[in-house]
Amino acid sequence: MEAIVEHLTECVVKANENKQALCIRGGGSKDFYGNPKGLHDSKLETGPYRGIVDYDPTELVVSVRAGTPLNELESLLSEHGQMLAFEPPGFNETATLGGCIASGLSGPRRAYNGAARDFVLGIKLLDGQGRILNFGGRVMKNVAGYDVSRLMTGAMGTLGVLLEVSLKVLPKPETERTLCFELPVEQALETMRRCAGQTLPVSATCHIDRRLYIRLSGIESAVDAAHVKLGGDEFGDNLSFWESIKNQTHPFFRDNKRLWRLSVKPTAPPFSITCEQAIEWGGALRWFAAAKDYDATAVRAQAEKAGGHATLFRGNDPSIPAFHPLQPALLKIHQRLKRQFDPVGIFNPRRLYPEF
Amino acid sequence: MLSDFPTYSLSNHFKMRHANLVESFQSILPTESVLYETEDLKPYECDGLSAYRQLPMIAVLPGNEAEIIEILKICEAEKIPVVARGAGTGLSGGALPHADGVLLSLAKLNEILEIDPVACTARVQPGVRNLAISEAAEAYGLYYAPDPSSQIACTIGGNVAENSGGVHCLKYGLTVHNILKLRVLTIEGDVLEIGSEALDSPGFDLLALMSGSEGMLGIITEITVKLLPIPEAAQLVMAAFDDIEKAGAAVANIIRAGIVPAGLEMMDKMTIAAVEAFIHAGYDPDAAAIVLCESDGSNEAVAEEIEKIRGIMRESGAVRIDTARGEAERRRFWAGRKAAFPAAGRVSPDYYCMDGTIPRKHLAEVLRRIEDLSSEFGLRCMNVFHAGDGNLHPLILYDANRSGELEKAEAFGARILEICIEAGGSLTGEHGVGIEKLNQMCLQFGDAERDLFHAVKAAFDPDSLLNPGKAIPSLHRCAEFGAMHVHRGDEQFPDLPRF
Numbered sequence: 095m096e097a098i099v100e101h102l103t104e105c106v107v108k109a110n111e112n113k114q115a116l117c118i119r120g121g122g123s124k125d126f127y128g129n130p131k132g133l134h135d136s137k138l139e140t141g142p143y144r145g146i147v148d149y150d151p152t153e154l155v156v157s158v159r160a161g162t163p164l165n166e167l168e169s170l171l172s173e174h175g176q177m178l179a180f181e182p183p184g185f186n187e188t189a190t191l192g193g194c195i196a197s198g199l200s201g202p203r204r205a206y207n208g209a210a211r212d213f214v215l216g217i218k219l220l221d222g223q224g225r226i227l228n229f230g231g232r233v234m235k236n237v238a239g240y241d242v243s244r245l246m247t248g249a250m251g252t253l254g255v256l257l258e259v260s261l262k263v264l265p266k267p268e269t270e271r272t273l274c275f276e277l278p279v280e281q282a283l284e285t286m287r288r289c290a291g292q293t294l295p296v297s298a299t300c301h302i303d304r305r306l307y308i309r310l311s312g313i314e315s316a317v318d319a320a321h322v323k324l325g326g327d328e329f330g331d332n333l334s335f336w337e338s339i340k341n342q343t344h345p346f347f348r349d350n351k352r353l354w355r356l357s358v359k360p361t362a363p364p365f366s367i368t369c370e371q372a373i374e375w376g377g378a379l380r381w382f383a384a385a386k387d388y389d390a391t392a393v394r395a396q397a398e399k400a401g402g403h404a405t406l407f408r409g410n411d412p413s414i415p416a417f418h419p420l421q422p423a424l425l426k427i428h429q430r431l432k433r434q435f436d437p438v439g440i441f442n443p444r445r446l447y448p449e450f
Numbered sequence: 451m452l453s454d455f456p457t458y459s460l461s462n463h464f465k466m467r468h469a470n471l472v473e474s475f476q477s478i479l480p481t482e483s484v485l486y487e488t489e490d491l492k493p494y495e496c497d498g499l500s501a502y503r504q505l506p507m508i509a510v511l512p513g514n515e516a517e518i519i520e521i522l523k524i525c526e527a528e529k530i531p532v533v534a535r536g537a538g539t540g541l542s543g544g545a546l547p548h549a550d551g552v553l554l555s556l557a558k559l560n561e562i563l564e565i566d567p568v569a570c571t572a573r574v575q576p577g578v579r580n581l582a583i584s585e586a587a588e589a590y591g592l593y594y595a596p597d598p599s600s601q602i603a604c605t606i607g608g609n610v611a612e613n614s615g616g617v618h619c620l621k622y623g624l625t626v627h628n629i630l631k632l633r634v635l636t637i638e639g640d641v642l643e644i645g646s647e648a649l650d651s652p653g654f655d656l657l658a659l660m661s662g663s664e665g666m667l668g669i670i671t672e673i674t675v676k677l678l679p680i681p682e683a684a685q686l687v688m689a690a691f692d693d694i695e696k697a698g699a700a701v702a703n704i705i706r707a708g709i710v711p712a713g714l715e716m717m718d719k720m721t722i723a724a725v726e727a728f729i730h731a732g733y734d735p736d737a738a739a740i741v742l743c744e745s746d747g748s749n750e751a752v753a754e755e756i757e758k759i760r761g762i763m764r765e766s767g768a769v770r771i772d773t774a775r776g777e778a779e780r781r782r783f784w785a786g787r788k789a790a791f792p793a794a795g796r797v798s799p800d801y802y803c804m805d806g807t808i809p810r811k812h813l814a815e816v817l818r819r820i821e822d823l824s825s826e827f828g829l830r831c832m833n834v835f836h837a838g839d840g841n842l843h844p845l846i847l848y849d850a851n852r853s854g855e856l857e858k859a860e861a862f863g864a865r866i867l868e869i870c871i872e873a874g875g876s877l878t879g880e881h882g883v884g885i886e887k888l889n890q891m892c893l894q895f896g897d898a899e900r901d902l903f904h905a906v907k908a909a910f911d912p913d914s915l916l917n918p919g920k921a922i923p924s925l926h927r928c929a930e931f932g933a934m935h936v937h938r939g940d941e942q943f944p945d946l947p948r949f
């Protein structure tokens with residue numbers, strides 16, 4: 095493993111000398127996501143740097159090398175009755191933990207248990223000058239120095255190469271049950287909000303194809319009581335339904351359309367749009383499966399009005415930036431941070447924003 | 451170390467500059483919002499870590515964001531250091547003034563701007579007290595989860611700047627997990643809108659970077675926090691143990707059983723005695739340690755979880771297990787825990803609160819080493835901690851009026867932090883580095899990491915005007931500290947400070 099780190103470091107040092115851009119790649123499962131990579135960038139493969147470094151179930155902490163397949167980590171945790179509570183989408187078999195943290199994506203449980211960034215405790219980072227740095231650690235609470243670990247989550251590899259990540263894990267719920275309701279979008283949103291305002295063991299919500307799905311997780315008696323309170327039919331295929339939402343294998347996501355992801359204030363009213371939409375996260379996540387010519391500016395304006403932002407998630411197009419443009423003052427801070435972590439600009443240039 | 455902190459004498463040049471500055475501030479602020487006489491500045495000379503004191507050159511008390519912008523403009527133009535202050539309850543000297551700088555009090559910005567009961571959010575000004583948010587949200591059946599023991603006094607702005615936790619953060623997270631959006635002013639005059647009302651935002655996670663940034667990156671002028679529904683039920687188990695190691699094992703056993711309690715706290719014998727004498731919480735006075743374990747959620751979930759917790763306590767060898775009889779007793783059990791610091795203040799003229807974190811499995815060993823150090827230094831130490839997340843608060847008791855005791859307490863504290871770092875933990879879980887733990891930062895991080903921390907600061911504050919000299923030690927300081935540190939083994943009295 096040491097040799098792999100040496101190799102990665104050497105690549106970074108050389109890239110720096112030659113001002114050669116590097117495309118950091120875990121499993122390549124999210125190649126579709128973000129702005130297209132430069133054609134001539136060389137690949138920096140983190141996949142070989144894999145394996146669990148340390149796992150202590152009673153500490154609720156696992157430290158993992160970035161190239162470790164997400165599947166492998168999740169089955170290990172499952173053997174001990176634990177899980178990654180942010181339910182990261184793998185999209186396919188090749189997804190690595192490093193890619194999953196770098197893209198910062200979270201699954202159906204996000205609105206109820208927290209996002210990827212909420213579970214990151216520490217990282218080992220290879221920075222733009224080829225230095226290996228450690229931030230955070232394996233403890234739950236740590237305010238020594240700035241929170242660089244969380245800063246890396248969702249940075250799409252533009253600030254450095256993640257070598258190792260320490261994550262907080264949680265026990266798996268004793269039982270899970272999904273309820274299904276036949277409801278139009280307005281009522282579905284209303285029901286989602288009502289759930290959020292009470293002590294209910296809800297762990298996921300999704301409105302898709304005019305049906306509202308609510309997943310309950312926890313102690314059996316509490317799930318029973320919540321079921322009585324909410325009513326609705328029990329939906330049989332609990333596991334595979336949420337898998338299909340998380341990994342986007344559900345027919346809604348499947349077709350080769352342009353997919354917009356709108357992250358908005360959960361109470362935002364339903365969008366009046368002509369395309370198909372799906373709603374998750376208690377109303378805070380809205381997916382538009384739009385036709386190719388759907389106007390990007392209009393989508394972004396709608397998202398902003400609803401207190402959020404829009405990402406062109408699939409079907410990317412060189413003329414449309416994948417991520418929502420930043421306010422000038424924020425862009426300035428982003429550019430400066432980028433320069434501090436990666437002075438020559440070798441890591442994933444323009445994958446996140448055209449400006450860096 | 452206390453003696454490291456520079457004090458300045460007033461040169462003529464300084465006096466001139468001082469007078470000019472007072473005038474500039476008076477031109478943009480009401481007269482009573484600009485303080486410069488020694489007696490007016492006194493209340494600002496220290497925060498909760500009162501061993502460190504320093505008068506600021508000037509203190510300003512703006513009433514709104516526009517005034518803060520004007521103040522920052524003047525400071526940026528004149529290159530004057532700015533130290534933000536909330537309620538001044540910080541325990542690491544984060545709000546300690548700069549002798550040659552301006553102290554910026556956010557206390558007057560204390561309005562709750564909006565509560566949205568449907569979205570479950572509150573938009574507040576930075577000077578709002580932590581508890582005031584939950585009090586205002588209660589009418590809607592909601593509350594703000596992070597509950598530092600100082601919550602009646604500390605401000606939400608200070609909470610964000612320290613990433614504060616509380617006894618319920620094992621289940622509900624720290625400040626960073628409970629905020630959605632910030633308005634931040636940079637020293638260059640930009641207004642940053644960080645985060646949003648949605649669950650995520652485009653670009654880098656600056657919300658995380660601001661959390662725990664100790665007033666070094668920007669001035670927080672507005673905060674949108676998440677509110678949670680007040681749990682249908684909450685119940686608390688108090689378990690007494692005749693041996694502190696058994697209590698530590700009980701904590702591990704609860705976690706191993708897959709339970710995430712709403713709170714999981716532990717206190718040692720001396721703390722129990724001090725608390726009992728102070729507020730009569732109803733703890734077992736004969737116990738070597740007690741563990742408080744809370745469950746909250748739906749009625750069914752709580753009933754079942756409490757039974758499980760009682761079973762685990764029994765199996766772990768508890769000598770007494772009480773479930774709170776009713777809400778009043780539950781509150782009293784918690785009140786005892788939350789009063790641990792002031793209780794220390796009643797049994798000793800002074801106390802020094804540490805804040806290390808460790809992996810839970812090293813709890814027993816670290817406690818033993820602290821006990822050894824206690825006899826070595828001849829100072830008593832009370833132990834109270836957020837056991838569930840491995841966050842220790844050893845309270846070192848000393849008397850500042852006895853010559854040499856403060857220095858001994860500091861040296862003792864420094865050793866505790868070093869033990870935490872050796873055990874794979876961190877030198878601060880929630881109180882921040884401030885001015886207090888700069889030396890230990892040299893041990894926890896290498897030159898390259900510290901270099902990057904300085905680089906992060908430079909991205910926000912190129913001239914280092916916001917709270918300069920705090921949180922991240924200079925490379926020079928660490929070089930000096932490192933040299934002293936390795937030599938310590940050879941010295942005659944290796945544990946006495948030599949500054």
Ligand SMILES: Cc1cc2nc3c(=O)[nH]c(=O)nc-3n(C[C@H](O)[C@H](O)[C@H](O)COP(=O)(O)OP(=O)(O)OC[C@H]3O[C@@H](n4cnc5c(N)ncnc54)[C@H](O)[C@@H]3O)c2cc1C
Nearest residue numbers: 118120121122123124184185189190192193194196251256
């Ligand atoms: C709705 C949805 C649909 C998706 N659909 C698919 C799909 O169809 N196919 C698919 O493959 N994935 C899909 N993904 C995403 C993806 O599979 C997962 O996020 C996965 O965990 C990414 O891991 P990876 O190793 O494949 O990352 P990669 O795709 O290799 O990398 C993702 C990003 O992270 C960076 N990165 C990777 N490793 C590191 C590292 N060690 N340090 C720093 N930066 C790093 C890369 O440079 C890149 O910017 C989808 C995600 C979502 C949310």
Ligand SMILES: Cc1cc2nc3c(=O)[nH]c(=O)nc-3n(C[C@H](O)[C@H](O)[C@H](O)COP(=O)(O)OP(=O)(O)OC[C@H]3O[C@@H](n4cnc5c(N)ncnc54)[C@H](O)[C@@H]3O)c2cc1C
Nearest residue numbers: 536537538539540544598599605607608611614615665670
């Ligand atoms: C008895 C007691 C018990 C405590 N218990 C706990 C506990 O359980 N958990 C815990 O985490 N802490 C605890 N603390 C520590 C302290 O209360 C917290 O750190 C608190 O968050 C500080 O808030 P404050 O408003 O007093 O901030 P201050 O002490 O005034 O300032 C703290 C830091 O924040 C910066 N700052 C303040 N306001 C702003 C702003 N608007 N913008 C930018 N920077 C700002 C300051 O510059 C300083 O660096 C306790 C303290 C005491 C005295």
